[in-house]
Amino acid sequence: MKILVTGAAGFIGMSTALRLLARGDEVVGIDNLNDYYEVSLKEARLAQLQPHANFRFIKLDIADRPGIEKLFADEKFDRVIHLAAQAGVRYSIKNPHAYVDSNLVGFVNILEGCRHNKVQHLVYASSSSVYGGNTRMPFSEHDSVDHPVSLYAATKKANELMAHTYSHLYGLPTTGLRFFTVYGPWGRPDMSPFLFAGAILNDRAIDVFNHGNMQRDFTYIDDIVEGVIRTMDRVAEPNPGYVPDEADPATSNVPYRVFNIGNNDPVQLLDFIGAIETGIGKKAEKRLLPMQDGDVPATYADTALLNEWVGFAPSTPIQEGVNRFVTWYRDYYKL
Incomplete structure (x- = not known):
C-alpha cells in the first residue's frame, strides 16, 4: 500500500x-x-528512513491547507497514519495557540484530504x-471523556x-488510538524517561512531581507500533450492535473506532525511576515536588477492546524496555 505517515520525524x-x-x-x-x-x-530519525527506496520525505506543516490539499491530490494515498501534533501537556498551558494550529486546524486539513481523495x-x-x-x-473506551x-x-x-463527524457524513473509516506514556x-526529550536518564548520567538531580505518588501505564514503542499497524490493516467498521439510546463512546453505527494502547500495568513513578537506575547502574538524586497543573495522578489502560479487535495487547516488561532505552541513549549521546 501507499501510506502517508504524518510526523514522520517524530518518535512514533x-x-x-x-x-x-x-x-x-x-x-x-x-x-x-x-x-x-x-x-x-x-x-x-529521518536519517534512519531515508536510505529506504520506498520512502520519501516532504517537509510540510499539517496546518498548511494548500500544501496538504496538493499533497493528497498528487499522491493518492491508500491509507493515512496521522501522528503529527503539538505534543505535551505542560507546554499547552504556556502556548495554547500552537495546539489550535496543529491539533485542530491541522487535523481538519488531514480529514479533508482523506475525504476528497478516497483514502481507505x-x-x-x-x-x-x-x-x-x-x-x-x-480507563475504558466505554467511559465518558468529557x-x-x-x-x-x-x-x-x-x-x-471531528473524526466521528467525517465517518458519519462521508463514510470515512477512522480509528483513534489513545496512547499511554510511550517510551523507548x-x-x-521532553518526556520523563529521557529527562531522568540524562540527569542521572550527568550527575544532575531529577524533578519528581507529586512527591513520586504518580502512576503511569508506560508502553514500549514496539508495542505501540504493532498496535498502530494492526489497527491500520483492519479498516474501521460500523458496530452492528450499537444502540443509539445507550451511545457507547467506543464505537458507533458509522465506521468509527477508538482504542486504548497501553501496557495494562500501571507503574509507580518511583519504581520506573528505579528501573532506569538499574539500567544505568547509578542512583538518582531526587527533588520531590508538588503536582503540576494539567497532570493527572494515574493512568491505566483497559486493552480488552484492542485485543478483541486485532488480537494484540502491549506486554513488554518495564525493565526490559528501559534497558533497551538506556542502551540506545548511551550510544546516541556517546555516554
Missing part, C-alpha cells in the same frame, strides 16, 4: 514508518521539523490524556469528535 512516526517499509509498503513522510525539542534528533482508512493518534479527571481504573484537565487533552478529544529508543 519514525518507528512506524520503519515497520511499514520493512514489510514492503511505500511510505511518504511529512513533518514540519519544528523546534519544540532538538531538531537534530528529528533529523537523525485514517488512523490517528489520540491520547490517554482524554480521560482527564476520570478516576475509575482502568472532563479534560489540559488544552492538549481537549484537542485530542476534539480530534475524536529514539524517544522524546
Whole structure:
C-alpha cells in the first residue's frame, strides 16, 4: 500500500514508518521539523528512513491547507497514519495557540484530504490524556471523556469528535488510538524517561512531581507500533450492535473506532525511576515536588477492546524496555 505517515520525524512516526517499509509498503513522510525539542534528533530519525527506496520525505506543516490539499491530490494515498501534533501537556498551558494550529486546524486539513481523495482508512493518534479527571481504573473506551484537565487533552478529544463527524457524513473509516506514556529508543526529550536518564548520567538531580505518588501505564514503542499497524490493516467498521439510546463512546453505527494502547500495568513513578537506575547502574538524586497543573495522578489502560479487535495487547516488561532505552541513549549521546 501507499501510506502517508504524518510526523514522520517524530518518535512514533519514525518507528512506524520503519515497520511499514520493512514489510514492503511505500511510505511518504511529512513533518514540519519544528523546534519544540532538538531538531537534530528529528533529523537523525529521518536519517534512519531515508536510505529506504520506498520512502520519501516532504517537509510540510499539517496546518498548511494548500500544501496538504496538493499533497493528497498528487499522491493518492491508500491509507493515512496521522501522528503529527503539538505534543505535551505542560507546554499547552504556556502556548495554547500552537495546539489550535496543529491539533485542530491541522487535523481538519488531514480529514479533508482523506475525504476528497478516497483514502481507505485514517488512523490517528489520540491520547490517554482524554480521560482527564476520570478516576475509575482502568480507563475504558466505554467511559465518558468529557472532563479534560489540559488544552492538549481537549484537542485530542476534539480530534475524536471531528473524526466521528467525517465517518458519519462521508463514510470515512477512522480509528483513534489513545496512547499511554510511550517510551523507548529514539524517544522524546521532553518526556520523563529521557529527562531522568540524562540527569542521572550527568550527575544532575531529577524533578519528581507529586512527591513520586504518580502512576503511569508506560508502553514500549514496539508495542505501540504493532498496535498502530494492526489497527491500520483492519479498516474501521460500523458496530452492528450499537444502540443509539445507550451511545457507547467506543464505537458507533458509522465506521468509527477508538482504542486504548497501553501496557495494562500501571507503574509507580518511583519504581520506573528505579528501573532506569538499574539500567544505568547509578542512583538518582531526587527533588520531590508538588503536582503540576494539567497532570493527572494515574493512568491505566483497559486493552480488552484492542485485543478483541486485532488480537494484540502491549506486554513488554518495564525493565526490559528501559534497558533497551538506556542502551540506545548511551550510544546516541556517546555516554
